[in-house]
Amino acid sequence: DGGITQSPKYLFRKEGQNVTLSCEQNLNHDAMYWYRQDPGQGLRLIYYSQIVNDFQKGDIAEGYSVSREKKESFPLTVTSAQKNPTAFYLCASTRDTAGYGYTFGSGTRLTVV
Amino acid sequence: QKEVEQNSGPLSVPEGAIASLNCTYSDRGSQSFFWYRQYSGKSPELIMSIYSNGDKEDGRFTAQLNKASQYVSLLIRDSQPSDSATYLCAVIRGTNAGKSTFGDGTTLTVKP
Numbered sequence: 001d002g003g004i005t006q007s008p009k010y011l012f013r014k015e016g017q018n019v020t021l022s023c024e025q026n027l028n029h030d031a032m033y034w035y036r037q038d039p040g041q042g043l044r045l046i047y048y049s050q051i052v053n054d055f056q057k058g059d060i061a062e063g064y065s066v067s068r069e070k071k072e073s074f075p076l077t078v079t080s081a082q083k084n085p086t087a088f089y090l091c092a093s094t095r096d097t098a099g100y101g102y103t104f105g106s107g108t109r110l111t112v113v
Numbered sequence: 114q115k116e117v118e119q120n121s122g123p124l125s126v127p128e129g130a131i132a133s134l135n136c137t138y139s140d141r142g143s144q145s146f147f148w149y150r151q152y153s154g155k156s157p158e159l160i161m162s163i164y165s166n167g168d169k170e171d172g173r174f175t176a177q178l179n180k181a182s183q184y185v186s187l188l189i190r191d192s193q194p195s196d197s198a199t200y201l202c203a204v205i206r207g208t209n210a211g212k213s214t215f216g217d218g219t220t221l222t223v224k225p
Contacts, residue, residue: 042117099211102157103159
């Protein structure tokens with residue numbers, strides 16, 4: 001079955017450390033997105049990509065970086081510049097940017113220790 | 114003012130009742146509207162999408178859109194305990210790279 005795989009499910013980061021969250025999809029979707037969710041809040045957009053080798057900043061891109069070298073993959077790096085990274089990170093995709101709903105991965109829960 | 118606002122909740126209804134969830138949005142250029150269900154500790158799941166004014170029904174779910182009032186709602190008929198979750202409203206402005214803006218969600222509890 002097609003879907004989005006996020007790994008790891010849980011991640012612990014030490015102060016000053018960069019960590020990378022994986023997102024892989026086999027839905028043949030062009031557009032991919034990274035959102036962050038804090039407790040009791042909605043989703044906030046970090047980065048998005050409409051096509052391979054192209055990506056754009058979302059509303060809260062500071063302290064994060066991404067790459068899109070393959071259609072299937074859109075990894076997110078949380079850098080040491082992100083001062084409050086503890087959150088639930090969600091990767092999503094949609095078949096194109098014409099206004100369709102998302103398919104989400106199962107998420108990565110990141111905690112700073 | 115937030116771009117997408119939902120009733121803060123929590124909302125509690127008895128089993129078998131109709132649950133009504135509401136959402137307003139600020140951008141009149143919005144064209145695509147979605148409801149996602151999110152169980153505690155899990156990722157959101159798309160349950161309804163609506164693009165034109167009126168009602169759209171899918172099983173026990175009905176989405177209602179009123180662009181003039183900038184209002185979208187979700188009705189859940191014959192509510193079941195398994196419907197207990199947080200419901201997120203999301204909006205896309207035009208063809209804005211498919212970027213969705215989400216409300217903070219309304220938590221629904223269906224009591225047996």
